[in-house]
Amino acid sequence: MFTTGDWKPYGVTSATSGDLQVCLHKDDQNKVVRYSSTGTVLQEIQYDSQCQPLYKGATYITENVNGDIIVTDWEKNAVIAVDRLGIFQYSYSGVTYSLVTTDPVGHVIVTDGSNKIHMLDRDGPFLRYIIPEDGINRPRGVCILGQGEMMVGECLTGIAKRIKYLIKRMRIYMFYLFLCT
Numbered sequence: 001m002f003t004t005g006d007w008k009p010y011g012v013t014s015a016t017s018g019d020l021q022v023c024l025h026k027d028d029q030n031k032v033v034r035y036s037s038t039g040t041v042l043q044e045i046q047y048d049s050q051c052q053p054l055y056k057g058a059t060y061i062t063e064n065v066n067g068d069i070i071v072t073d074w075e076k077n078a079v080i081a082v083d084r085l086g087i088f089q090y091s092y093s094g095v096t097y098s099l100v101t102t103d104p105v106g107h108v109i110v111t112d113g114s115n116k117i118h119m120l121d122r123d124g125p126f127l128r129y130i131i132p133e134d135g136i137n138r139p140r141g142v143c144i145l146g147q148g149e150m151m152v153g154e155c156l157t158g159i160a161k162r163i164k165y166l167i168k169r170m171r172i173y174m175f176y177l178f179l180c181t
Helices: 168-180
Strands: 008-014 020-026 029-035 041-045 058-063 069-073 078-082 088-093 100-102 108-112 116-120 126-129 139-146 149-154 160-164
Touching: 020 058, 029 058, 029 069, 058 100, 069 100, 078 108, 100 139, 108 139, 116 139
Parallel strands: 008 058
Antiparallel strands: 008 020, 020 029, 029 041, 058 069, 069 078, 078 088, 100 108, 108 116, 116 126, 139 149, 149 160
């Protein structure tokens, strides 16, 4: 157990290294901090290369397979990605009340309060919406199950839906992209 001092923790994720990454808020400041398993601060990410704040409302966080740290920002209505050194990579805007996760091939999956699930490429470009046949109502909780499936919780209905989002053709294409990069 460790303390974050005056900073309030929001999103937390476990990095592949075993470290913890935490979204922290204090007054009008936001940052992401990487902690060791003993609570030692290893890295703080708060500003871009022009010394401007990266985050206004850092809420949820995940780490992608390429080491990028991806944060949903509820104030900016955006997803913000930095690399493992904290260098800004991309921002994807237009998502409200969003959560984020990634899958084993590096897709970034973002839930959106406007009844959509966005699928982004690992480098940020939008790929497609993931919408099940029976629709989705205010998706919030999301996790990848493997084999191209995810579980999504609807915050208003209390329903958790199992959604197949990768078809075989898409997996073959993504494998091809992986081999060519």
